[in-house]
Amino acid sequence: MMNLRNMVQGLESDAVALELITHWEHDQGTLKFWRASSTFVYVVKRKQKTYFLRFSFEQETPLEQIEAELEFMQYLHRHGFPCVIPLPSVNGRLIESVQLPQGRYYGVVFSKADGVPLYEVDEPPCEAWGRSLATLHALSQAYEPAGGRRRNWREALLFAENVLHRHPHENEAMAELARVKAWLESMPAAEETYGLIHYDFQTDNVFWREKTGQLNVIDFDDSMYHWFAMDIVAALADQLEDESSEGEAQLQAFVRGYRSVRPLDDTVVQDFPRFRRFAELYSFSRLLASLENSELEEAPEWLDGLKIKLRQYCDEMRQSFAKPW
Secondary structure, eight states, X not given: OOOHHHHHHHHGGGHHHHXXXXXXXXXXXXXXXXXXXXXXXXXXXXXXXXXXXXXXXXXXXXXXXXXXXXXXXXXXXXXXXXXXXXXXXXXXXXXXXXXXXXXXXXXXXXXXXXXXXXXXXXXXXXXXXXXXXXXXHHHHXXXXXXXXXXXXXXXXXXXXXXXXXXXXXXXXHHHHHHHHHHHHHTSOOOTTTEEXXXXXOSTTSXXXXXXXXXXXXXOOTTOEEEEHHHHHHHHTHHHHHOOSHHHHHHHHXXXXXXXXXXXXXXXXXXXXXXXXXXXXXXXXXXXXHHHTTOOOSSOOXXXXXXXXXXXXXXXXXXXXXXXXX
């Protein structure tokens, strides 16, 4: 989640989106707001085909991180992994920028994913979902970027630490940070267990193509260097919390699919709850940062409701920090 003040400014009158989209060929009058979370996303048509304009504020996402993200996506696509790809602008660039009074924004246009979001499938093909993530990890294992590198887990925890220092009353979160950091620093980072991960391989970012039996993947903007197990835990966040027989069946099917492509030791599976602690802590720090400096004199109607929702999430996460390690 981006800072809410940045969200309000970036959405105002659609000014950023309207200026950015001029750098790409598109059907006039088709640009429409889609969503805003960690980035802004608008849907647009070109020759009646659907594309997505995604942009972010430079203070939220530096240019080098976007370049590294796109390089990884292009590498995956070249090696036959089904994922969306960026569309070059009329200037032949994958990334365009605009300067506004509040700062610079970087935009990318992506193709639309083929298929249906996995969460809309009545009986989700969880084995195929697991195979898809394992295939991504196998490719990541051999990946060496030509340009800059995506951030890593240490940088994510440094971000969390900096946020928590601005909120000195968050004692439980600071204690959790120390525990998570010490545990990860003790973990061996072998080539077969560690690499560049997607980090948000959940059912809204994975699209099922029934005709081909394949999944098409979007949204690599949270990718980071971490243990591959973290990617599995992030993908299965809902299933790991679901104590029903259906949730357990989906989890086991995912793991079977994953293991059909690459190994996954039982000792790693036993560490899933601790990887979940990293995800909770990192999410908590991002939510705290999003709420900072978000009191606006002239605010849209939706802002107060969103702030209440995010604060409720923070309260729930605080309770998790007190759970036994």
